[in-house]
Each structure stands twice: as structure tokens, then as C-alpha cells.
Amino acid sequence: MASNQIRIKLVKSTIGRVKRHRDCVRGLGLRRMHHEVTVADTPENRGMINKVADMLAIEEA
Structure with missing residues (x-):
């Protein structure tokens, strides 16, 4: 089940x-710089x- 998750991090300001x-960005659940969500x-x-x-760091979780 972990294969259908994406880990994202906000690396640039909005x-x-x-x-x-x-x-x-807010819809993805990111609130501030360097905040990570899955x-x-x-x-x-x-x-x-x-x-x-361009504002995110993305990796497969």
C-alpha cells in the first residue's frame, strides 16, 4: 500500500x-516552507x- 503514496516538501515560498x-499548495496540505506531507x-x-x-521536492513514499 505504500507504493501509492507520494511524499512532498515545500522548498520555495508561495x-x-x-x-x-x-x-x-494549501490543497496538498503544505502550510509553510520545509513542511513535508505524504x-x-x-x-x-x-x-x-x-x-x-517547481516549488516542491517530490519522492515516492
């Missing part, structure tokens, strides 16, 4: 980003990750 990007590997989460991929 300051100065458009509202859609800030909303994607989310399910679903098409919805993959879409949000792809929108803000």
Missing part, C-alpha cells in the same frame, strides 16, 4: 505566486503537484 498556485497518488493530487512542481 509569496508572490498567483492565487491558483497558493491554493494548490499524500495519496491520485490524479487530483498529481494535477496539483504538476501545477507547482
Whole structure:
């Protein structure tokens, strides 16, 4: 079951980003810089990750 999880970490600030990007970061559960969360590997989460991929560090959990 661990293969369908993604571990993400916010490595760049959301300051100065458009509202859609800030909303994607919050929707993924990230609250502040260097905060890490594990989310399910679903098409919805993959879409949000792809929108803000330059701000995230991503690894398969």
C-alpha cells in the first residue's frame, strides 16, 4: 500500500505566486516552507503537484 503514496516538501515560498498556485499548495496540505506531507497518488493530487512542481521536492513514499 505504500507504493501509492507520494511524499512532498515545500522548498520555495508561495509569496508572490498567483492565487491558483497558493491554493494548490494549501490543497496538498503544505502550510509553510520545509513542511513535508505524504499524500495519496491520485490524479487530483498529481494535477496539483504538476501545477507547482517547481516549488516542491517530490519522492515516492
